[in-house]
Amino acid sequence: MRSYSLIAPAKINLYLEIIGDRPDGYHELSMVLQSIDLADQIDLRPLGTDRIRVRCTHPQVPQDKSNLAARAAELMAAQFPNTFAQYGGVEITIHKRIPVAAGLAGGSTNAAAVLVGLNLLWNLGLTQSELQELAARLGSDVPFCIAGGTAIATGRGDQLSSLPSLERLYVVLGKYRSLTVFTPWAYQTYRQQFGGSYTAKPQNLASRASGVHSGPMVRAIIQADGVQIGQRLHNDLERVVLPAYPQVLQLREAINSPGVLGAMMSGSGPTVFGLCESYNQAQQVKTAVKVALPDPDLDLWLARFSSKGIQVASSKQILG
Ligand code: C5P
Numbered sequence: 001m002r003s004y005s006l007i008a009p010a011k012i013n014l015y016l017e018i019i020g021d022r023p024d025g026y027h028e029l030s031m032v033l034q035s036i037d038l039a040d041q042i043d044l045r046p047l048g049t050d051r052i053r054v055r056c057t058h059p060q061v062p063q064d065k066s067n068l069a070a071r072a073a074e075l076m077a078a079q080f081p082n083t084f085a086q087y088g089g090v091e092i093t094i095h096k097r098i099p100v101a102a103g104l105a106g107g108s109t110n111a112a113a114v115l116v117g118l119n120l121l122w123n124l125g126l127t128q129s130e131l132q133e134l135a136a137r138l139g140s141d142v143p144f145c146i147a148g149g150t151a152i153a154t155g156r157g158d159q160l161s162s163l164p165s166l167e168r169l170y171v172v173l174g175k176y177r178s179l180t181v182f183t184p185w186a187y188q189t190y191r192q193q194f195g196g197s198y199t200a201k202p203q204n205l206a207s208r209a210s211g212v213h214s215g216p217m218v219r220a221i222i223q224a225d226g227v228q229i230g231q232r233l234h235n236d237l238e239r240v241v242l243p244a245y246p247q248v249l250q251l252r253e254a255i256n257s258p259g260v261l262g263a264m265m266s267g268s269g270p271t272v273f274g275l276c277e278s279y280n281q282a283q284q285v286k287t288a289v290k291v292a293l294p295d296p297d298l299d300l301w302l303a304r305f306s307s308k309g310i311q312v313a314s315s316k317q318i319l320g
Contacts, residue, residue, distance in 0.1 A: 001046045001087070001318055002121060002315050002317055003045045003121075003315065003316050004117045004120055004312060004314075005041060005043050005044075005312070005315070006042045006113040006310055006311065006312055007039045007041060007308075007310070007313050008039055008110055008113040008310055009035045009036060009038070009039040009148055009306055010039065010040075010104040010106060010109060010303075011034060011035055011036065011104060011105045011144060011145065011148075012033075012034050012104065012171065012173075012271075012273050013032065013033060013103075013235055013264075014032040014033070014217060014221075014229065014232075014233060015030070015215075015217045015233070015234050015235070016029065016030075016031045016235040016236055016237060016267065017031070017212070018187075018190060018194075018236045018237070019198065019205055019208045020198035020204075020205050021198055023202070026140070027187055027190075027191070028154075028205040028209050029140075029155070030154055030208070030210075030212040031154070031157060031212075032150070032151070032212070032217050032221065033150070033151050033153050033157075034149075035148035035149055035150075035305070036171060036304065037304045037305075037306045038097060038173065038301055038303040039097065039098065040097055040106065040109065040110055041095040042092060042093070042095075042110055042113040042114065043092070043093040043095070044090055044091070044092055044114070044118065045090065045093070045318070046121065046318070047090055047091050049088060049089050050084075050088055051089040052070055052074060052077065052089050052090055053090075053091045053092065054069055054070045054093075054094065055091065056093070057096075058094070060101065060180075061096055061100060067094075067107075068139065068142075069092050069094060069107075069110040069114045072111040072115050072142075073092060073114050073118060075115075075134060076115065076119075076134070079134065080122065083124060087121065087122050090118065099175050099299065102175050102266075102269075102270065103265065103266040103267030103270065104173075104266055104267065104271055107139070108141035109141075109310070111135070111138045111139065111145075112135060112142050112143075112145035112309065113145075113310045115134055116310040116312075120312070120315075128147060132146055132147070132158075132160070136156075136158040140157035140158055143158045143160060144157070144158075144160055145309060145310065146309050146310055147160065147309045148308050148309025148310070149162055149163075149165050149306070149308065150162070150164065150166050150221060150305075151163055152212055152213060152218065154209040154210060163218065163221050164221065166307075167304070167305050167307055168224075168226075169226055169229070169261075169275060169276070169305045170275075170276045170278065170302065170303065170304050171273040171274060171275055171304075171305075172260075172274045172301070173271055173273045173300065173301045173302075173303060174251050174254075174255055174273075174298060174299070174300050175271040175272070175298075176247055176248075176251070176270065176297050176298055177299050178297050179247065179270050179297075181241055181245070181270045182268075183267070183268040185268075186237050186240055186241055187237075189240040189244075190236065190237060190239065190240045193239070193240060194239065216232050217229065217232040226261050226275070226277050229261065229275065230260070230261025230275045231261075232262075233262040234264070235265055235266075237265065237267070237269065238264070238265050241265060241268065241269040242265070245269070248269055248272060250293070251289075251298070252264070252265065254289045254292045254293050255273070255274035255285065255289055257274070257285055257288050257289070257292075259284070259285070260274040260281075261274075261276065263275070282302045283302060286300050
């Protein structure tokens with residue numbers, strides 16, 4: 001038996017458009033997602049029992065069955081009961097670096113790492129698309145987190161088309177540590193306030209969603225045009241989150257300093273990112289934001305765009 005350490009990158013949204021209501025209660029979305037090299041490490045270790053155990057020292061991360069990483073392992077165990085019986089349970093240790101409830105898919109990428117890791121640990125031989133099918137049952141962002149890189153995501157966010165990778169861009173990320181925004185709240189509030197403008201006919205949903213393929217953001221990505229990407233950043237959820245959280249708006253304004261290609265909230269927030277053409281520039285922006293907003297509750301990070309999803313960092317043969 002082996003143990004595995006996996007790298008689970010965060011994502012940012014470069015584009016998020018809400019198109020309408022879906023029959024399953026979710027929203028039909030049109031998004032462009034991007035992996036960044038701010039990542040958690042997930043260690044998987046076989047246990048001699050039939051238990052699935054989660055360990056994490058971060059106070060906001062649950063260690064019980066509500067943790068999405070634990071649910072990913074439960075899903076694999078239910079899907080492959082004979083393999084689970086043969087190999088036994090697993091201990092999942094989450095080394096948290098991605099901020100929690102931040103709009104960066106931290107929980108989703110941990111679940112994706114568990115799917116990829118158990119596929120290896122249990123010698124299942126599942127393909128990436130088979131893993132992504134299981135991933136969609138756990139959450140809308142989990143399929144993207146498996147493959148990572150740059151991708152268009154439509155439907156609930158789980159219908160993916162990959163785009164050319166954009167590795168030479170950097171982001172400054174900012175989040176108030178004590179501030180969390182719950183994704184269901186953001187979407188429900190959006191529906192209450194702007195649901196009247198949704199596409200009403202179900203047949204229009206798919207064609208509107210697929211419009212992103214030929215839209216200006218995708219064109220800018222194909223041309224690797226950082227300036228255009230910065231100008232085309234768009235997130236409909238800013239319309240509900242920014243008015244409710246003036247701190248986030250203020251942070252967005254501070255990050256959108258001279259030289260930044262564009263600044264926006266990621267996903268349902270409250271993390272804000274500023275797009276930069278070089279590491280040095282990103283560092284200068286980080287320093288300027290620290291001076292402009294000297295709040296000890298404000299955390300800032302630098303990250304680079306990444307073309308990778310879940311990766312195996314190391315693997316060890318263990319007894320048993
Ligand atoms: O799929 P996931 O569990 O990550 O979604 C969290 C919440 O975000 C959902 O419960 C729903 O309220 C909202 N959501 C949505 N439409 C989507 C994706 C998410 O309304 N396409």
